[in-house]
Amino acid sequence: MGLTSGRRTLFAVICAVAVSTIYVAQPALAQIGGDVGLPEADLGRIVTTGQLGYLIGLALLVPAGDVFDRRRLIAGHLLLAAVGTALVAVAAQAWLLLAGLALTGLFAVVVQATVAYAADLSAPAERGRTLGAVTSGVIIGILGARVVAGGLAALWGWRSIYAVLTALLLALACCTLALMPSDRREGRAAYGAVLISLGGLFRERLFVSRGLIAFFVFASFGTLWSGLALPLAAEPWHLGTAAIGLFGIAGLAGALGASRAGQGADAGRSHVVTGGALALLAASWLPTGQASWSLWPVVVGVIVLDFAVQAVHVSNQHLLTAAFPHRTSSVIGGYMLFYSLGSAVGASGTSAVYAAAGWAGSSVLGAAFALCALLVWAVSRPGRRTRGSSRSSATVLSGGGGGGRCTGCRRDERPAG
Structure with a gap:
């Protein structure tokens, strides 16, 4: 059993896009707060809300990969994360913005399901190479998100960041269903x-x-x-x-x-x-x-x-x-x-x-x-x-x-x- 370079690249892209949803708000906090009426003292809630959702997802959602078909699980998480980014993109009130960020953070843990699935699909002799490539996507998402988001916010406003993310997440969900093998395993708990x-x-x-x-x-x-x-x-x-x-x-x-x-x-x-x-x-x-x-x-x-x-x-x-x-x-x-x-x-x-x-x-x-x-x-x-x-x-x-x-x-x- 092994993992093709094309699938390895897809896994890395999924990780990069999903993890970026937690960090893209940072260069545009002032714009976002001014648009939805959040005072400067409360801008930290924009970042914290997504992080809290992420922590909850780590504890409650990631272990589901040991139970369910991970191809469908990854696609489902990407779709639900897209719902969260869409809510953020259209939010006119602070409560709707924070709800969308919490939902996005919750399902951003698709990153960990993806890493685990990539490791399992890899031949033992290539597992380290696969993890190196896939987790590079995570680092690209963390560090690159701020640069790309800052540019999008400067050109078309902060809402364009989440509109682009929504489109990417939807496209990746479709690619996952079309290109990844099913994950039927026996004896699951x-x-x-x-x-x-x-x-x-x-x-x-x-x-x-x-x-x-x-x-x-x-x-x-x-x-x-x-x-x-x-x-x-x-x-x-x-x-x-x-x-x-x-x-x-x-x-x-x-x-x-x-x-x-x-x-x-x-x-x-x-x-x-x-x-x-x-x-x-x-x-x-x-x-x-x-x-x-x-x-x-x-x-x-x-x-x-x-x-x-x-x-x-x-x-x-x-x-x-x-x-x-x-x-x-x-x-x-x-x-x-x-x-x-x-x-x-x-x-x-x-x-x-x-x-x-x-x-x-x-x-x-x-x-x-x-x-x-x-x-x-x-x-x-x-x-x-x-x-x-x-x-x-x-x-x-x-x-x-x-x-x-x-x-x-x-x-x-x-x-x-």
């Missing part, structure tokens, strides 16, 4: 059992350690991308939003370069790739911290940071989907809870620290998050085993006894739980 078993993942050492690494990595990521605009807009640079957005291109270069990290995972070197990438992540804050004095080091730091984040993300997902092959949707959904919480902590932390200690303080915070991730990696190295196993929870879901074994890992990368 009931949806309720899947939700209950999600809590059992937090007793698995591999899952918890990789989740904590993701938490700190994306806290570092959030520290950069939620705070970098502050020193760039201040003295001595006074850059505008368009110029600041161009730094996202440097981030894209780094993230796309890391897509090949999946090849290292396929070769059985996920642990080594993770450790090296975390060391790079911590080191990237030295040039990035120069934002108040020089811009070229910042470009280098942004490239290295996004390369490191993507490499860790691909390696984490490769290990988890190989270790829990009968519950990939649940494990990816649970893992992404760490991701989302880390991003939120980084975003809120960098604002508070910048107000007190400037960009130097924010850079120390970002580096500290990276070092915490490196510490978790060091203490959870392969070979250390704890009591218990994933057998019991996997048996519930797969109807057999092997669901928790790491069927796609080499000997030095078997789950430690």
Whole structure:
């Protein structure tokens, strides 16, 4: 079994468009608030509402991929996300805008269903390559959304952003039904059992350690991308939003370069790739911290940071989907809870620290998050085993006894739980 390059590209595009629905409002917050009557103090609700919907979807919707046909599930989520973006595009009142954003965020978790489905369709020897390509779509969506949305808002107003998203989501839903194979699997558990078993993942050492690494990595990521605009807009640079957005291109270069990290995972070197990438992540804050004095080091730091984040993300997902092959949707959904919480902590932390200690303080915070991730990696190295196993929870879901074994890992990368 394998995944064609065309399908791999479609999965990456789905991820890019779906995840962008959460971020496209950021460059146009002032326009949106003025149009629907939201005061400046409440503009944060526009971003927060979508993020809350996303968190709910991670817990309640993503595990459904272990129960239902994922081709239909992905298409359905894309259609419902399109309903949300359409509501936002026509909203004249704040309550309708927020309802549309909540609905869009809820079904933006189609990203995780797509990643899990892509991993399952891939041959074991190509899983890392597939995850590298598909999750590159996620990074493109996160970083590129701000640039594209800012341009659309400047040309045709903020509503054009959501009109374009609606058309893209509808087209992708049709492509999914037409081009993806059906996902009929035997012995699936009931949806309720899947939700209950999600809590059992937090007793698995591999899952918890990789989740904590993701938490700190994306806290570092959030520290950069939620705070970098502050020193760039201040003295001595006074850059505008368009110029600041161009730094996202440097981030894209780094993230796309890391897509090949999946090849290292396929070769059985996920642990080594993770450790090296975390060391790079911590080191990237030295040039990035120069934002108040020089811009070229910042470009280098942004490239290295996004390369490191993507490499860790691909390696984490490769290990988890190989270790829990009968519950990939649940494990990816649970893992992404760490991701989302880390991003939120980084975003809120960098604002508070910048107000007190400037960009130097924010850079120390970002580096500290990276070092915490490196510490978790060091203490959870392969070979250390704890009591218990994933057998019991996997048996519930797969109807057999092997669901928790790491069927796609080499000997030095078997789950430690």
